[in-house]
Amino acid sequence: MSSKFDSYQKRRLRSSYFSVVVSIALVLFMVGVLGLILLKSTRVANTVKEKVAMTLFLKDEVTNEKIFKFKETLKKESYAKKVLYISKENAAKQYSKEIGEDFLKFLGENPLKNGIDIYLKADFVTPEKMHELETKFLKNAFVADVSYDKPLINLLTKNIKRISFWILVVSGFFALIAIVLINSSIRLSIYSKRFNIKTMQMVGANKSFIRKPFIWQGVKLGIIGTFVALIGLSIVVFYIDKYIPSLEILKDYSALAFLGLGVLLSSFIVTWVSTFFATQRFLNLQTDQLYY
Numbered sequence: 229m230s231s232k233f234d235s236y237q238k239r240r241l242r243s244s245y246f247s248v249v250v251s252i253a254l255v256l257f258m259v260g261v262l263g264l265i266l267l268k269s270t271r272v273a274n275t276v277k278e279k280v281a282m283t284l285f286l287k288d289e290v291t292n293e294k295i296f297k298f299k300e301t302l303k304k305e306s307y308a309k310k311v312l313y314i315s316k317e318n319a320a321k322q323y324s325k326e327i328g329e330d331f332l333k334f335l336g337e338n339p340l341k342n343g344i345d346i347y348l349k350a351d352f353v354t355p356e357k358m359h360e361l362e363t364k365f366l367k368n369a370f371v372a373d374v375s376y377d378k379p380l381i382n383l384l385t386k387n388i389k390r391i392s393f394w395i396l397v398v399s400g401f402f403a404l405i406a407i408v409l410i411n412s413s414i415r416l417s418i419y420s421k422r423f424n425i426k427t428m429q430m431v432g433a434n435k436s437f438i439r440k441p442f443i444w445q446g447v448k449l450g451i452i453g454t455f456v457a458l459i460g461l462s463i464v465v466f467y468i469d470k471y472i473p474s475l476e477i478l479k480d481y482s483a484l485a486f487l488g489l490g491v492l493l494s495s496f497i498v499t500w501v502s503t504f505f506a507t508q509r510f511l512n513l514q515t516d517q518l519y520y
Contacts, residue, residue: 251413252453274350285341310347370387411502450499
C-alpha cells in the first residue's frame with residue numbers, strides 16, 4: 229500500500245513540475261517575443277532616421293580643395309553617419325533625369341550649387357538637434373544655405389515616440405502577467421508540499437534550511453523553462469530572418485545575446501522571489517490553517 233502511495237506521490241510531483249516548466253516556458257516565450265519586437269522596433273526606427281539627409285549648399289567661390297577638406301572634417305563629427313559630396317554638374321544631371329528634360333538648354337547656365345549631403349546618426353535626427361546643426365552650419369563661411377525636410381522630421385519623431393510608448397506599455401502589461409502566472413504556478417507547486425514544510429518545521433528545522441531546497445528546485449525549473457522558451461524563440465528568429473531578411477536579426481548578435489540574457493535573468497529572479505514568498509507563506513501558517 230505504501231509503495232502505491234509513494235508511486236502516486238511521485239507521479240503527482242512529476243506532473244506538478246511539468247506544469248510549472250510548461251507555464252514558465254510559455255510565459256517567457258511570450259515575454260521574449262515582446263522583447264524581440266521592442267529591440268527590433270528600435271533598430272527599424274533608427275534605420276529610418278538614418279536615411280534622412282541634411283543638405284549643405286556651398287558658396288560658388290569655395291574651391292574643390294576647400295570642399296574636400298570640409299567634407300573630411302564633417303566625416304569626423306559625432307553626428308555624421310555618412311557624408312556625400314554632390315557637384316552642381318551631377319546635381320543638374322540628376323534633376324534633368326527626374327523631370328525628363330535638359331533644363332540647362334533653356335537657362336543657358338547651371339543655377340544649382342555644389343552640395344554636401346550629411347546622413348545623421350539616429351540620435352541626432354530630432355527637430356531640436358537638427359535645428360541646432362542648421363544654425364551652426366549657416367554660420368560657416370563655406371555654406372550658402374541648409375535644407376532638410378522639417379515637416380517629415382517632426383512627423384517621424386512624433387510617430388516614433390507614440391509607437392515606442394505603446395510598445396513599452398504593452399510590454400510592461402505582459403511582463404506583469406508573466407510574473408503573476410509564474411508566481412501562481414510555483415505557489416500551486418509548493419501548495420502540494422505544504423504538509424512536508426510544516427512537518428520539517430515541527431521537528432526543529434529553521435526557515436532558511438526549509439526554504440533552500442524549494443528555492444533551488446524553483447530556480448532549476450525556471451532554468452529548464454527558460455531553455456525551452458529560448459528554443460521556441462530561436463525558431464521564431466530563424467523564420468523571421470528567412471522571410472524578412474532586411475531586419476538582419478541573425479546578424480544582430482548583441483541584441484540576441486541581450487534578449488537571451490534578459491529572459492534567463494528574468495526567469496531566475498521571478499522564480500527565486502516567487503518560491504521564497506510562497507514557502508514563507510506556508511511557514512507562517514498554523515497547522516490547522518493548512519487545510520484551508
